[in-house]
Amino acid sequence: MLFGYLLFFLAALVSGAPTSSTGDLVNALSIGPISNITVDISLNSLINNVVDVSFTVANFIPAELTLDRIVVSAGVNNTQYASFDHTFSEPVVIPFFGHADSGMIENVPLTQGALASLEIVPLGYLDLLNTSMAATVSGQNGIPWNLTGLTQDDVSTTYQLTFANLKEDES
Ligand SMILES: *[C@@H]1O[C@H](CO)[C@@H](O)[C@H](O)[C@H]1NC(C)=O
Ligand SMILES: *[C@@H]1O[C@H](CO)[C@@H](O)[C@H](O)[C@H]1NC(C)=O
Ligand SMILES: *[C@@H]1O[C@H](CO)[C@@H](O)[C@H](O)[C@H]1NC(C)=O
Ligand SMILES: *[C@@H]1O[C@H](CO)[C@@H](O)[C@H](O)[C@H]1NC(C)=O
Numbered sequence: 001m002l003f004g005y006l007l008f009f010l011a012a013l014v015s016g017a018p019t020s021s022t023g024d025l026v027n028a029l030s031i032g033p034i035s036n037i038t039v040d041i042s043l044n045s046l047i048n049n050v051v052d053v054s055f056t057v058a059n060f061i062p063a064e065l066t067l068d069r070i071v072v073s074a075g076v077n078n079t080q081y082a083s084f085d086h087t088f089s090e091p092v093v094i095p096f097f098g099h100a101d102s103g104m105i106e107n108v109p110l111t112q113g114a115l116a117s118l119e120i121v122p123l124g125y126l127d128l129l130n131t132s133m134a135a136t137v138s139g140q141n142g143i144p145w146n147l148t149g150l151t152q153d154d155v156s157t158t159y160q161l162t163f164a165n166l167k168e169d170e171s
Pocket of ligand 3: 134144145
């Protein structure tokens, strides 16, 4: 099966197959490129209904992957609690079958507001309702590759209270 999907990816890349079919395949195989989400909740979160988010992103193809942009809708049970569309100022390079840290994505809006979102903190997971990625295979000048409509359930999520950040926010 591993070789089957690798061949599929290579064929899809070479033929420029519609991105949605690749997204569906990734979902069907439960590859789940995103793991280990960290959400930082600060005083600013309670005032402005935003959080800072970082996560680990895995590369499931046998070539270097450069992630330029990611669009995420996250929540629980089909209810969206957060969404963002982030273009990395410094594209994230993920080695061959490896993983990389997204870096901090700041000011992610909380769709349901901060107070309602506190309810899902004890669950310790998020469902990714719709993730799209714009990436490049084989280095920054390589083959453009966009994936849309990725879904993942129960992605382990750590919430950190960072009220110490108040000074930074005041600057
Ligand atoms: C999750 O991320 C944290 C902080 O970046 C890191 O220390 C930890 O090792 C990661 N855990 C996994 C399972 O990737
Ligand atoms: C999610 O849905 C399931 C089944 O409908 C329900 O048992 C569970 O309580 C829900 N969880 C949350 C956090 O809403
Ligand atoms: C892939 O996404 C990027 C950034 O969102 C966009 O500029 C580009 O046109 C997309 N390419 C394709 C083939 O859809
Ligand atoms: C997922 O997001 C993309 C754009 O980011 C959008 O075009 C698509 O319709 C969304 N799919 C669903 C099922 O919401």
